[in-house]
Amino acid sequence: GFNCGIVGLPNVGKSTLFNALTQTAAAQAANYPFCTIEPNVGRVAVPDPRLDDLVRIAKSQKEIPTQLEFVDIAGLVRGASKGEGLGNQFLANIREVDAIVHVLRCFVDDDIKHVEDSVDPVRDAEIIETELMLADLDSLERRIVPLEKKAKNGDKDAKAQVDVMAPVLAVLRDGKPARVVKFDDEEQNRLFKQLGLLTSKPVVYACNVEEASAAEGNELSARVFEMAAAEGNSAVVISAAIEAEIAQLATDEEKKEFLETLGLEETGLARVIRAGYDLLHLITFFTVGPKEARAWTVQKGAKAPQAAGVIHTDFEKGFIRAETIAYADFIALGGETGAKEAGKMRLEGKEYVVQDGDIFHFRFNV
Numbered sequence: 603g604f605n606c607g608i609v610g611l612p613n614v615g616k617s618t619l620f621n622a623l624t625q626t627a628a629a630q631a632a633n634y635p636f637c638t639i640e641p642n643v644g645r646v647a648v649p650d651p652r653l654d655d656l657v658r659i660a661k662s663q664k665e666i667p668t669q670l671e672f673v674d675i676a677g678l679v680r681g682a683s684k685g686e687g688l689g690n691q692f693l694a695n696i697r698e699v700d701a702i703v704h705v706l707r708c709f710v711d712d713d714i715k716h717v718e719d720s721v722d723p724v725r726d727a728e729i730i731e732t733e734l735m736l737a738d739l740d741s742l743e744r745r746i747v748p749l750e751k752k753a754k755n756g757d758k759d760a761k762a763q764v765d766v767m768a769p770v771l772a773v774l775r776d777g778k779p780a781r782v783v784k785f786d787d788e789e790q791n792r793l794f795k796q797l798g799l800l801t802s803k804p805v806v807y808a809c810n811v812e813e814a815s816a817a818e819g820n821e822l823s824a825r826v827f828e829m830a831a832a833e834g835n836s837a838v839v840i841s842a843a844i845e846a847e848i849a850q851l852a853t854d855e856e857k858k859e860f861l862e863t864l865g866l867e868e869t870g871l872a873r874v875i876r877a878g879y880d881l882l883h884l885i886t887f888f889t890v891g892p893k894e895a896r897a898w899t900v901q902k903g904a905k906a907p908q909a910a911g912v913i914h915t916d917f918e919k920g921f922i923r924a925e926t927i928a929y930a931d932f933i934a935l936g937g938e939t940g941a942k943e944a945g946k947m948r949l950e951g952k953e954y955v956v957q958d959g960d961i962f963h964f965r966f967n968v
């Protein structure tokens with residue numbers, strides 16, 4: 603599976619957000635498989651209204667959404683790259699995640715101490731980014747030295763690695779994150795990813811605003827959106843406090859009503875989950891039958907056998923073909939039978955690139 607790490611300075615609302623995520627998931631546990639793997643790791647259902655439509659049309663007994671994993675990474679403060687706070691532990695935790703949800707405090711509340719003594723989300727973002735850049739710089743500077751020696755002695759692999767590291771080092775020394783470096787060459791891109799740099803991971807900023815600003819955001823979140831746009835990153839507005847309240851409500855109807863009274867169309871959690879999904883270039887395919895309708899996740903560009911492999915490794919090994927119906931056809935033609943009759947069920951082979959919303963039946967050899 604894919605995962606997102608929730609990071610941010612202390613007292614910005616990370617735990618509130620994480621708890622709301624996992625409580626929501628726990629509340630849904632009757633219907634959805636959910637587990638807390640470790641205290642700070644939770645798997646959360648990815649909201650997708652298409653799955654509700656599929657269940658309705660196919661009259662499936664069960665609805666199983668796809669999931670995204672979130673990791674609450676506490677303990678970052680100024681100086682973490684030098685071992686302050688939980689320093690190294692924190693950085694090791696970030697190394698493990700695929701993407702970063704960076705929570706920024708955009709609410710003013712004198713009762714809640716800010717570690718930097720004032721509320722300034724753009725500065726806070728820079729503090730964390732700086733720690734991550736310093737950690738990357740340190741790790742690259744250490745790793746490049748022996749490789750340069752090897753490269754000089756004619757080691758081609760080492761030379762290839764140095765050629766990737768050098769421009770990244772230059773960018774980091776210039777005070778910019780590794781993600782601004784783009785390699786056109788596929789092999790170089792692979793080596794770059796292999797470096798596992800903290801600042802090469804995609805980021806979405808989650809602006810934690812006071813309840814009254816949950817719909818529109820506030821001046822502070824507006825500044826974060828400006829910064830994000832300039833960096834080419836994305837941002838969402840959430841109110842962790844509201845999310846915590848919503849998580850306490852028992853039924854979907856109560857939640858919907860509560861959202862309506864606040865003038866909100868959906869929860870901030872839904873936005874965060876979707877943002878994480880987008881950051882990781884993930885798409886959804888479905889399997890639909892009378893027993894269950896289920897959503898599954900693959901990365902954009904995945905081919906049909908890989909999608910089959912998400913369900914079971916045997917499906918991938920013995921893959922023959924995928925009977926495929928596009929979501930829109932399935933809905934417009936009233937389900938599988940209608941789609942088949944209209945000639946909208948395609949037989950796709952090993953080279954078929956999965957499209958978001960595809961409904962598959964895999965055929966495979968055992």
Ligand code: GDP
Pocket residue numbers: 610611612613614615616617618619709710711714810811812813841842843
């Ligand atoms: P963390 O250290 O980043 O995990 O922050 P917490 O989630 O523990 O939140 C720190 C404090 O801020 C707690 O007392 C929260 O109740 C409070 N808090 C979180 N979000 C909000 C918010 O949107 N508004 C206000 N007023 N307080 C909040």
